[in-house]
Amino acid sequence: MVPRALTIAGSDSGGGAGIQADLKTFQELGAFGMTALTAVTAQNTLGVSGVWPLPPDAVAKQIEAVATDIGVDAAKTGMLFDSAIIEAVAEAVRRHGIEKLVVDPVMIAKGGAPLLKADAVEALRRRLLPQALLVTPNIPEAEALTGLAIRTRADMEKAARAIVAMGAKAVVVKGGHGDGETADDLFYDGARVEVLSAPRVATRNTHGTGCTFSAAVTAALAKGEDLLDAVRIGKAFITAAIREALNLGGGHGPTNHWA
Ligand code: PLP
Numbered sequence: 001m002v003p004r005a006l007t008i009a010g011s012d013s014g015g016g017a018g019i020q021a022d023l024k025t026f027q028e029l030g031a032f033g034m035t036a037l038t039a040v041t042a043q044n045t046l047g048v049s050g051v052w053p054l055p056p057d058a059v060a061k062q063i064e065a066v067a068t069d070i071g072v073d074a075a076k077t078g079m080l081f082d083s084a085i086i087e088a089v090a091e092a093v094r095r096h097g098i099e100k101l102v103v104d105p106v107m108i109a110k111g112g113a114p115l116l117k118a119d120a121v122e123a124l125r126r127r128l129l130p131q132a133l134l135v136t137p138n139i140p141e142a143e144a145l146t147g148l149a150i151r152t153r154a155d156m157e158k159a160a161r162a163i164v165a166m167g168a169k170a171v172v173v174k175g176g177h178g179d180g181e182t183a184d185d186l187f188y189d190g191a192r193v194e195v196l197s198a199p200r201v202a203t204r205n206t207h208g209t210g211c212t213f214s215a216a217v218t219a220a221l222a223k224g225e226d227l228l229d230a231v232r233i234g235k236a237f238i239t240a241a242i243r244e245a246l247n248l249g250g251g252h253g254p255t256n257h258w259a
Pocket residue numbers: 009010011012017018019041043078079106107108109110111115206207208209210211252
């Protein structure tokens with residue numbers, strides 16, 4: 001059986017993040033990629049110059065179309081933009097019994113453009129996190145979800161426990177936004193805490209890192225890997241993709257999905 005992976009996310013015209021990053025990652029890792037588009041962005045390595053969300057019904061219909069025919073072994077969410085789209089996605093995921101759901105709580109692009117409305121964080125917390133097998137916040141996103149200030153490893157663990165208490169089965173708080181010698185991510189599944197460490201890579205070409213990581217985990221889950229192994233596969237994939245990042249455009253170049 002071909003592993004089937006669905007991304008529910010926004011389009012990045014620049015090809016480095018969003019559904020484009022997700023599809024490239026699915027392809028590299030041997031999963032058949034499908035998409036439910038939530039929004040179109042006009043975007044390049046310099047930033048986001050326009051955002052057009054789709055109607056929530058259009059998002060739900062795309063999920064229904066693929067789930068009722070092709071089938072979904074694992075899915076991820078990326079940019080969801082507003083609470084109406086979050087509600088539609090949460091309902092469609094529930095209705096179609098998608099159990100392996102990775103929620104990447106995308107909030108703000110590296111250039112500062114909002115990809116989620118401020119008043120939608122509550123909908124994400126209430127409606128989507130309880131359906132997540134894994135949530136993959138970076139440090140600012142974990143702070144926004146929990147209201148905690150995260151400075152130390154102990155703070156990361158506290159935030160991870162708070163996110164699991166919101167109903168997610170597991171979480172990986174990503175340490176890439178820290179400033180240590182290594183980029184340390186903290187995994188927690190309600191029972192065990194694991195720290196996944198990789199050397200920090202000095203590069204400005206980090207566009208699409210979050211999307212690529214969560215897509216790699218989703219592809220591994222679609223292939224039947226268990227959760228912690230899938231997270232380890234995602235970490236190895238994103239570390240290589242950042243180390244070999246592409247120097248394209250005049251701003252933050254994209255991670256390299258061939259790496
Ligand atoms: N654009 C879209 C459509 C995305 O889904 C994402 C993902 O987080 C981004 C942009 C953010 O990209 P960056 O890695 O530059 O923050």
